[in-house]
Amino acid sequence: MNLQTDVCIVGGGPAGILLGYLLASNGVSVVVLERSFLTERNFRGEHINYETEMLLKEYKLFEKIEELGLLRMERVEFFAGKQIVKTITPGPDEDHVGIHIPQSHLLDAIISKSQQYDNYQLYLNTSVTELIQDDREFFSGVSAIRNEEKMYVSCSVVIGADGRFSTIRKLANIPFAKRKHGYDILWAKVPAPKGWKPTTRMLHVKGHQLAIFTQTGGFIQIGWNIDEASFASLKKGSFIPFLTPLVETFPELREIALKHLQSWKDFVCLKVESSLCENWVMDGLVMIGDAAHTMTPTGAIGINCAMKDAHVLAPILLKALREKKVDAEYLRAFDERRRAEIIKQQEMQIEEEAMYAENFVHYARN
Numbered sequence: 001m002n003l004q005t006d007v008c009i010v011g012g013g014p015a016g017i018l019l020g021y022l023l024a025s026n027g028v029s030v031v032v033l034e035r036s037f038l039t040e041r042n043f044r045g046e047h048i049n050y051e052t053e054m055l056l057k058e059y060k061l062f063e064k065i066e067e068l069g070l071l072r073m074e075r076v077e078f079f080a081g082k083q084i085v086k087t088i089t090p091g092p093d094e095d096h097v098g099i100h101i102p103q104s105h106l107l108d109a110i111i112s113k114s115q116q117y118d119n120y121q122l123y124l125n126t127s128v129t130e131l132i133q134d135d136r137e138f139f140s141g142v143s144a145i146r147n148e149e150k151m152y153v154s155c156s157v158v159i160g161a162d163g164r165f166s167t168i169r170k171l172a173n174i175p176f177a178k179r180k181h182g183y184d185i186l187w188a189k190v191p192a193p194k195g196w197k198p199t200t201r202m203l204h205v206k207g208h209q210l211a212i213f214t215q216t217g218g219f220i221q222i223g224w225n226i227d228e229a230s231f232a233s234l235k236k237g238s239f240i241p242f243l244t245p246l247v248e249t250f251p252e253l254r255e256i257a258l259k260h261l262q263s264w265k266d267f268v269c270l271k272v273e274s275s276l277c278e279n280w281v282m283d284g285l286v287m288i289g290d291a292a293h294t295m296t297p298t299g300a301i302g303i304n305c306a307m308k309d310a311h312v313l314a315p316i317l318l319k320a321l322r323e324k325k326v327d328a329e330y331l332r333a334f335d336e337r338r339r340a341e342i343i344k345q346q347e348m349q350i351e352e353e354a355m356y357a358e359n360f361v362h363y364a365r366n
């Protein structure tokens, strides 16, 4: 199969899917290529902040997402042992302290809006394997494998929105710095106890650092910080010591935890790392979202940063396509608008992680 389009977006996560919608709704022809079927997206960044909420409302996407289901968080509570040492509640003009949106709801809503446009095409189960350059050495397309068949997409601009392990970054030889943060996270998801309000609970209990997020649909997601790269050796022992601080602090969780967490198979390990590409633009190519700058889970900002990239890039791309200028120099406006903010947010994550781990009670009280 051979396709011709203005923009080919590689990766159908929050960054790629939002950018596809913003371009298609402005008359640009877009092809989005996504490796998976987008059905199984548990344990991803799923908390949006106020700024992202405003963006989704501005683009008339929020209502559709709300129809599919979301949860406004009422408070954040910090526990030192069993004692709450700090509570954050919404400010005077706010009705939440963050919104939980399952990524499947977010993506389905935006895709269904995008598919109203004839100039929008999404191909799932399609893995991009090669970048194509023209005789000026501008990136001008990709080749991909779909149902064991090769397909080619020719375009004016390729977008690398293919996440933290980006194939496009590798194929374009873009240098990037990777940073470890000394910890990984074990995630588990279980039904919420009856009567639990939409709350994020941050815990420091008997040397364990945990977070519990109430989620849309009556679930809670529990995260345990563990030493970096320790999961393989932890798995040789029992997982019960991880449940003890949890159920001691919240006895109402005991029965649920014992029923739903019965072996290490019920846990997923997220390797925590951050990264930053040296450059996000080349002739005919732009990198966005986790592929350009992976964030750590601290502050749950990954998805917000990814979608803001799409919001900032869309008008720059629309102008570039109109003026037929897709060289790196022209596209650099995107890098100039976003890089300083991303670097600042990555630095803040490092500061927060250091303060949180070393001095939880002091941090929670200030």
Ligand SMILES: Cc1cc2nc3c(=O)[nH]c(=O)nc-3n(C[C@H](O)[C@H](O)[C@H](O)COP(=O)(O)OP(=O)(O)OC[C@H]3O[C@@H](n4cnc5c(N)ncnc54)[C@H](O)[C@@H]3O)c2cc1C
Pocket (backbone or CB within 6 Å): 010, 011, 012, 013, 014, 015, 016, 033, 034, 035, 036, 043, 044, 045, 046, 126, 127, 128, 129, 161, 162, 163, 164, 166, 167, 168, 270, 288, 289, 290, 291, 295, 296, 297, 298, 299, 300, 301, 302, 303, 306
């Ligand atoms: C396993 C995992 C767990 C996470 N957990 C958390 C968390 O707990 N808290 C948090 O804040 N953030 C978390 N994140 C990060 C958060 O989900 C991201 O910041 C956010 O989704 C970034 O959006 P994105 O669109 O840039 O990338 P992604 O959401 O990663 O989307 C990239 C998409 O590209 C597709 N893709 C990759 N390679 C190719 C290819 N060659 N061809 C076609 N498609 C391709 C992938 O299938 C994927 O759908 C997690 C990420 C991952 C991968």
